[in-house]
Amino acid sequence: MELVKLLGVLVVVVGFALKLDSILIVVAAAIVSAAVGGLGVEGLLETLGTSFVNNRSMAIFILIMLVTGTLERNGLKEAAANLIRKVKRASAGAVIGAYGIMRGIFAAFNVSFGGVAGFVRPIIMPMAVGAIEASGNEPHEDHVETVKGMASGMENIAWFFCQVLFVGGGGALLVQSTLKDLGYEVDLIDLAVVEIPIAIFAVLVGITYYFLKDKRMVRKYYGNKVAKED
Numbered sequence: 001m002e003l004v005k006l007l008g009v010l011v012v013v014v015g016f017a018l019k020l021d022s023i024l025i026v027v028a029a030a031i032v033s034a035a036v037g038g039l040g041v042e043g044l045l046e047t048l049g050t051s052f053v054n055n056r057s058m059a060i061f062i063l064i065m066l067v068t069g070t071l072e073r074n075g076l077k078e079a080a081a082n083l084i085r086k087v088k089r090a091s092a093g094a095v096i097g098a099y100g101i102m103r104g105i106f107a108a109f110n111v112s113f114g115g116v117a118g119f120v121r122p123i124i125m126p127m128a129v130g131a132i133e134a135s136g137n138e139p140h141e142d143h144v145e146t147v148k149g150m151a152s153g154m155e156n157i158a159w160f161f162c163q164v165l166f167v168g169g170g171g172a173l174l175v176q177s178t179l180k181d182l183g184y185e186v187d188l189i190d191l192a193v194v195e196i197p198i199a200i201f202a203v204l205v206g207i208t209y210y211f212l213k214d215k216r217m218v219r220k221y222y223g224n225k226v227a228k229e230d
Contacts, residue, residue: 008033084127084134091135092128092147093214097207099124100154104203107162110169115159120151140221150210161202165192 008029015025034044084090099120106113113119128147132139164171167188179186 007036078126082130084130090131091211091214091218092131092143093150093211095124095128095131096147096151096154096210096214099151100158100203100207100210103155103158104162104199107159108165108199110163110166112159116152116155120155124151135218135222137218137222143217143221146217147214150213154206154210157206158203161195161199164195165199167192 011029011032012025015028016022030044034040034047039047084095103113125148128151129139129144132143160171163169164175166172172188172191176186176188176191179191
């Protein structure tokens, strides 16, 4: 009888194997698990409510994913790509560099855009691909895959080094507590001042590296093909 309680897991496995709707699979698995586990409707709703309250920070992530999915379905990626095509001499490296600057500034105020899944994938990547197309080239698969890694790397660099500039943020508090354990008492504002040049240097190095890497890939995959004129 204990195996019966694992029917919810079976629903998940079968659902994803059949490539059904993800939300439908999760809801169906929850209902099946509640039914075979004897929770009933009231128990299921109580469990869902308790889990939501205990993990309410995850609700932000869920909302971002829902909003991003809705916008993508209504042409967000196409709009981002069309926008960058209007910019002359744009390149994937330049798009990633501009994003790094913007990301670093907002990270310093602890403002998140949703990370790789919520912003890089639906907006930055279409813009990067659109920049390649705007130069008159057909995006090479290996180039696009590398650009994905570059865009994700820029997200991580800017967020990692710049979010500690926010006084009272999780990153700054972690650094402060770590230094305290090592015998160093530091104020958060002094910590932020010291880390400003480090954050700027890290972002600039990332931007330069990815820009030059993109230029090398352009020469490798597209040669000296002249960008098409408007």
